[in-house]
Amino acid sequence: MGSAGVQKVLVTGATGMLGGYVCTALADAPVDLHKVDRARFDLTAPQQVYEYIMAEKPDVILHLAAETNVDLCERDPQRAGVCNHLATDMVARAAAKLGAWLLYVSTSYVFGGQGGLEFNELDSPAPPNYYGRSKLLGEQAVRLICPTHHFIIRAGWMIGGGRGRDHKFVGKIIDQLEGGATEIRAVNDKFGSMTSAFQLSQFIAWSIRQRCFGTVHYASRGGVTRFMIARQVAAILGRDVRITAVRSAEFPLAAPRAEAEVMTSLYLPLLDGPRPGQWEEDLEAYIRQSF
Ligand SMILES: NC(=O)c1ccc[n+]([C@@H]2O[C@H](COP(=O)([O-])OP(=O)(O)OC[C@H]3O[C@@H](n4cnc5c(N)ncnc54)[C@H](OP(=O)(O)O)[C@@H]3O)[C@@H](O)[C@H]2O)c1
Numbered sequence: 001m002g003s004a005g006v007q008k009v010l011v012t013g014a015t016g017m018l019g020g021y022v023c024t025a026l027a028d029a030p031v032d033l034h035k036v037d038r039a040r041f042d043l044t045a046p047q048q049v050y051e052y053i054m055a056e057k058p059d060v061i062l063h064l065a066a067e068t069n070v071d072l073c074e075r076d077p078q079r080a081g082v083c084n085h086l087a088t089d090m091v092a093r094a095a096a097k098l099g100a101w102l103l104y105v106s107t108s109y110v111f112g113g114q115g116g117l118e119f120n121e122l123d124s125p126a127p128p129n130y131y132g133r134s135k136l137l138g139e140q141a142v143r144l145i146c147p148t149h150h151f152i153i154r155a156g157w158m159i160g161g162g163r164g165r166d167h168k169f170v171g172k173i174i175d176q177l178e179g180g181a182t183e184i185r186a187v188n189d190k191f192g193s194m195t196s197a198f199q200l201s202q203f204i205a206w207s208i209r210q211r212c213f214g215t216v217h218y219a220s221r222g223g224v225t226r227f228m229i230a231r232q233v234a235a236i237l238g239r240d241v242r243i244t245a246v247r248s249a250e251f252p253l254a255a256p257r258a259e260a261e262v263m264t265s266l267y268l269p270l271l272d273g274p275r276p277g278q279w280e281e282d283l284e285a286y287i288r289q290s291f
Pocket of ligand 1: 105
C-alpha cells in the first residue's frame, strides 16, 4: 500500500496507445499512479523487470508493455519470446511475491491458427504467428504464477490515438481520404474484431476497483475486415471514394494472419462494467471524438 493507504498502481507500457488512455482514465482516481517507460523498464532484460517491480512494491500492476510489431516478432522470434513471454513471466513472479493484483492485456492473435470463425473464452487458442504465441505464453505464465490474483483481457484490433497519433489502420485510411485519394484498396479476406482503446481503458479502470479475475474477451460486436472498416470510415466522414476489396496476398506480410480471429464473449455480459457496442457505433464514436 502506498502513502496514506492509497493503492499504488504501476502501469507498464504507459507511453503506448492503450497506456495513454489508461493513464488518463486513472488520472483522477484515488490511486498513486506510477507510469513506467522503456528507459526504466526494458522488456528485453526480464531480470531487471523483476527487480524494478520488486523495488517499486505496487499493489496493482497493469502490464500493457509488449513488443506489438507482429511482423517484427515473426522476423525475430527470440525478441517476441523475451519481451512478451519471459518478461511477462517476471512481472508475474514479482506480482506473486508482492501479493499484487496483475492485469495483462492479450490479443485475438492467440486464435485462428487452426481455422474456425469465432472464438469465445472456452475455445482453445491456436496462434498463427510468433506474436500470438508469445502473448499466449505470457497469458499462461500469468495464470500459473498468479493463480488467484490475475485478470487477462483479450482485445481485438485496437483503434485509438486520434488525429496525428493514430498510425494504425483507421488513421491511415483517414490520411488517404484527407490526402484526396480516389481509390482505397483494403483486405477483405481476413476477419477479426475491433476494440476501442478508449472503451477498454474505461473497462480497465472499472476492473481495478472490482478486482476482476480470470480471462475475458473485450471487443465490439460483429466481425470485421479492413475493407469493411475502410468503407465505414468513408461513410462516417461523408467521403465519396471507391473502396476496393482485395485479397491479403496483395499486401504480403512477414507474419501469417488467421483467416478469422473474431472474438465473442461468454463472460463479459456477466460483468457490470462498461461494455463495447456494435462495431459501427464504436468506430463512429472514435472518429467523431478524435478527428
Ligand atoms: N494494438 C493492438 O491492436 C492490440 C490488440 C490486442 C492487444 N494488444 C495488447 O495491448 C497492449 C498495449 O498495446 P498498444 O496498442 O498500446 O501498443 P503500443 O502502442 O505499441 O505500445 C506498446 C508499449 O510497450 C512499450 N514497449 C515496447 N517494447 C518495449 C521494451 N522492449 N521495453 C519496455 N517497453 C516496451 C512501448 O514503449 P515505447 O513507447 O517506448 O515504444 C509502449 O509503451 C499490448 O500488450 C498489446 O500486446 C494490442
